[in-house]
Amino acid sequence: MNILFSWLGTKDIENMLDGEQNASISTTAIKSQVPFDKIVILSNHKQEHWERFERFVKKRMSTINRPAQDIQVYKANIDSPIDYEAIHQETETWVTKLSEQSDTLSINLTSGTGAMTALSVLIGKGKANVQFLQTTPKNELLQVEIPIDFGQEYVKSASKNIANTAASLPKIDSAFSDITAQSNAMKNVVDKAKRIARSEVPALILGDTGTGKELMANAIHQGSLRANKPIKIINCGALSENLVDSTLFGHKKGAFTGAEKDHPGLFEQADGGTLFLDEVGELSLSVQVKLLRALQQGEVIRLGDTKTINVDVRIIAATHQDLSTLVKEGKFREDLYYRLAVGIIFMPTLSDRVEDIPLIVGQLIEQINASGSKHPEYISKNISDNGIKFILSQSWFGNIRELWSTLNRAFLWTDSEVITEKHMLEAMLNRSKTETSESIELAYNDKVDIIQLTENYQKKYVLAALKASGNVKNHATKMLGLKDHQTLSNWMKRLRIENQK
Numbered sequence: 304m305n306i307l308f309s310w311l312g313t314k315d316i317e318n319m320l321d322g323e324q325n326a327s328i329s330t331t332a333i334k335s336q337v338p339f340d341k342i343v344i345l346s347n348h349k350q351e352h353w354e355r356f357e358r359f360v361k362k363r364m365s366t367i368n369r370p371a372q373d374i375q376v377y378k379a380n381i382d383s384p385i386d387y388e389a390i391h392q393e394t395e396t397w398v399t400k401l402s403e404q405s406d407t408l409s410i411n412l413t414s415g416t417g418a419m420t421a422l423s424v425l426i427g428k429g430k431a432n433v434q435f436l437q438t439t440p441k442n443e444l445l446q447v448e449i450p451i452d453f454g455q456e457y458v459k460s461a462s463k464n465i466a467n468t469a470a471s472l473p474k475i476d477s478a479f480s481d482i483t484a485q486s487n488a489m490k491n492v493v494d495k496a497k498r499i500a501r502s503e504v505p506a507l508i509l510g511d512t513g514t515g516k517e518l519m520a521n522a523i524h525q526g527s528l529r530a531n532k533p534i535k536i537i538n539c540g541a542l543s544e545n546l547v548d549s550t551l552f553g554h555k556k557g558a559f560t561g562a563e564k565d566h567p568g569l570f571e572q573a574d575g576g577t578l579f580l581d582e583v584g585e586l587s588l589s590v591q592v593k594l595l596r597a598l599q600q601g602e603v604i605r606l607g608d609t610k611t612i613n614v615d616v617r618i619i620a621a622t623h624q625d626l627s628t629l630v631k632e633g634k635f636r637e638d639l640y641y642r643l644a645v646g647i648i649f650m651p652t653l654s655d656r657v658e659d660i661p662l663i664v665g666q667l668i669e670q671i672n673a674s675g676s677k678h679p680e681y682i683s684k685n686i687s688d689n690g691i692k693f694i695l696s697q698s699w700f701g702n703i704r705e706l707w708s709t710l711n712r713a714f715l716w717t718d719s720e721v722i723t724e725k726h727m728l729e730a731m732l733n734r735s736k737t738e739t740s741e742s743i744e745l746a747y748n749d750k751v752d753i754i755q756l757t758e759n760y761q762k763k764y765v766l767a768a769l770k771a772s773g774n775v776k777n778h779a780t781k782m783l784g785l786k787d788h789q790t791l792s793n794w795m796k797r798l799r800i801e802n803q804k
Contacts, residue, residue: 306405307332307339307436308397310415310423311346311356311376319359320352327413327438329363334444335409335436341373343401345393347381380613384416392575394422396601396613402430412437412447424449479522482515483663486656492519492648499646500526505598507643508621510650513704516621517581519648523619524577532576535569540585547590548606552597558607570603570614577617583643584624584635595639618643653699653706660706661691667707671714684714686722693724696770697731705732724773762798765791769800 309328318326332339342360353376364371381389402408410427412420412435427433435447484493499506500523508516524534542550553568569578586594597603598618602611620643629635653660668686675681699705712730713722764783772778776788785791795802
C-alpha cells in the first residue's frame with residue numbers, strides 16, 4: 304500500500320476556491336509515479352472547506368483513474384500553526400501509524416507551516432519506508448533527497464542534552480535517591496532502571512509483594528524525559544470488571560447508568576506522561592485486548608463513543624504473579640506480555656539484599672518518628688543493636704511492607720525509647736505453614752529416594768527455625784511443632800546439624 308501524508312496548506316484551499324486549480328496536495332497526488340491508495344491530510348483551520356476539498360481531490364483522482372475512495376482531511380488537535388509540541392505529537396502519531404500500514408509512505412513538505420515541515424522531516428527520517436516530496440510554484444513534483452539524517456541528528460542532540468543535564472543536575476540519580484541500594488543485587492537493579500528511564504520503552508516490574516515496585520515505577524518516571532508530565536497509578540486488582548473499562552479509557556455521558564458527564568480515562572489523563580498499571584496480571588482478557596490496542600496504536604475509545612482519541616502514554620506495569628505461567632494457562636495474552644516485557648526489572652526480596660536492611664530500618668524509623676512527633680504524648684524511639692540483629696535473622700516473606708508493619712507495631716506497643724529484640728519478637732505475626740503449594744508429578748519409570756528427600760526437607764526447616772529463633776532451641780521447637788527441645792536435639796543429631804549455641 305502507498306500512502307500520502309500532508310498538512311493542509313492555505314494555498315491548497317485558495318487554489319481550489321479559485322476555479323479549482325491545483326496546488327501542492329493535488330499536484331502531488333496527480334503527478335506521483337506510483338498512485339496513492341490512501342491520502343491523509345491534517346488541518347486545524349478552514350474546516351468549512353474540508354468536505355469540498357476532499358471532493359475536489361477525489362474528482363481529480365477519478366479523472367485519471369487513480370484510487371479515490373480513501374482521501375480524507377482529519378482534525379489536528381493543535382492551538383496554532385507554531386504549536387510545536389502539539390504538532391510534534393500529531394505528526395509522530397500519524398507518521399508512525401501510517402508507516403506501519405504502508406509499503407511506502409510519502410510526506411508532502413510543501414503544504415503547511417515551517418514547524419509542520421520541520422517536524423515531518425525529523426520524524427519521517429526515522430522510518431525506513433518514508434520518502435519526501437515537494438512541489439514548485441509551477442506545480443512540478445520533486446522527490447527530495449535530504450543529505451543530513453535529521454532523525455539521527457535529533458537523537459544525538461537529545462542524547463547530549465540528557466548527558467549535559469545529568470552532569471549539571473543529576474536528574475536520573477536524584478530520581479532514584481529514595482531507593483536504598485547498598486547491596487550488589489539492588490545496585491544492579493537500579494542501574495538497569497536508570498537505563499530504562501532514559502528510554503521510551505514499556506517497563507515491566509516483577510517481584511514479590513512488598514519489594515517496592517511502585518517506588519521503582521515512580522523513580523523511572525521521575526528519571527525520564529516525561530518527568531514534567533503526570534504519572535497516573537492504578538491497581539488493576541482493586542477495580543471491578545465493570546469499572547476497568549471506564550477508568551482506563553473513559554466514558555461518554557449516558558454510556559451507562561450514572562454516567563452524567565463525559566469522563567476522560569487514565570490514558571487521557573496521563574497523556575504525555577506515564578501510566579503505572581500495578582498488578583496488571585489481574586486484568587480480564589477483554590480489557591487486555593483494549594490495552595494492547597492502546598499500546599500498539601496509541602489510540603483509545605471512550606466507553607459509549609465511536610471517536611478515536613490519540614494518546615501518548617508510556618506504560619509501566621507491575622505484578623507479583625508469573626505472567627509467563629498465566630500466558631500458558633490462557634489467562635494473559637501472549638502478545639500483550641511481549642509488548643510489556645521490553646524493559647524488565649526483577650525486584651529482589653529483602654532476604655536477597657541483606658546489606659540494605661540496616662539503612663532501610665533507619666529510614667522507616669525516621670518516618671515513624673516523624674509521623675508520631677505530631678502527637679503531644681509521643682516518645683521518639685530508636686532501635687538497639689540486638690533489635691537490628693534480630694531483624695537480620697528473619698526471612699520477611701512480605702519484604703519491606705511486612706518489616707514496616709512490624710516496626711509500627713513494635714513502636715506502638717511500648718513507651719520505651721529503645722526498641723529491643725524483645726519488642727520485635729512481640730510484634731511479629733504468627734504464620735502457620737503446614738503444606739507446600741508445589742505439586743509433585745512422577746512418570747511411570749521414575750525413581751526417588753523418599754527418605755533422603757524427606758530428610759533434606761526437614762533439615763531446611765530446622766535450619767530456618769534455628770536461624771529465625773536466634774538458635775534458641777525452646778523457641779525453635781515451638782516453631783516446628785515438636786514435642787520438646789530434646790526431640791529437636793535428636794532431629795539435629797539425625798540430620799547432622801551442629802548446635803550453634
